[in-house]
Amino acid sequence: QVQLQQWGAGLLKPSETLSLTCGVFGGSFSGYYWSWVRQPPGKGLEWIAEINHSRRANYNPSLKSRVDMSVDTSKNQFSLTLRSVTAADTAVYYCARSLWDCSVTSCSYVMEVWSQGSTVTVSS
Amino acid sequence: QSVLTQPPSVSAAPGQKVTISCSGSTSNIGNNDVSWYQQFPGTAPKVLIFDTNKRPSGIPGRFSGSKSGTSATLGITGLQTGDEADYYCGTWDSNLSAGVFGGGTKLTVL
16 A cells, blocks of 8 residues: 655755655555646645656646756655745645556546655745 | 635535535636645644546545536535535636635535
8 A cells, every 4th residue: 555755844944945854664666747736825736847757747737937846766765846935835735646648639637646745844 | 716616615414415526617617637635723634636627536436526527526425413514616727827726615514
């Protein structure tokens, strides 16, 4: 049974860089996409980015200029970096395992395993 | 502003049926499979439906999914008070090359 456990700083000041890492325990790292999703207080889910073991990544266009993802396949870990944070980046951040499969005509996409989430607060 | 549109809230009595809609476009729902997620307060989302109409192991048959054109629907029959939660639709957007979610629907079982 795969489990995802994440860690990183929970309190940041405006203009600082958010860094979160997610460890994958009890399952294969290859063959999946590894994603980040966030949820501002009282609001809905926002997809941030994803990456696979080959370092192929996709990013939310609205965040792409500030976001990077990386993987460390030797440790079964993947990371999120979000630069120049503001109060609007305050949210619960989740990492997730995604199944993403696109044919010529359609894509199947599901975030099937989620971490427990961690709160990141941006405040001066 | 979410790419996918859901009603903010729905309600129904215990034992009844409810449907939650999710509207999108040809670049997302119209050409890609849809997933549905259930989220209780303070917890992570959980997959209820994937590939538009498939249930993961352990999800009761009371939950079903369907799609027509650029809209998808989650159906829940035999409502229970334990079904009170927020429900999100999600899919891949081929134009954005990104995952997208609906804004979420709060289900109240009266």
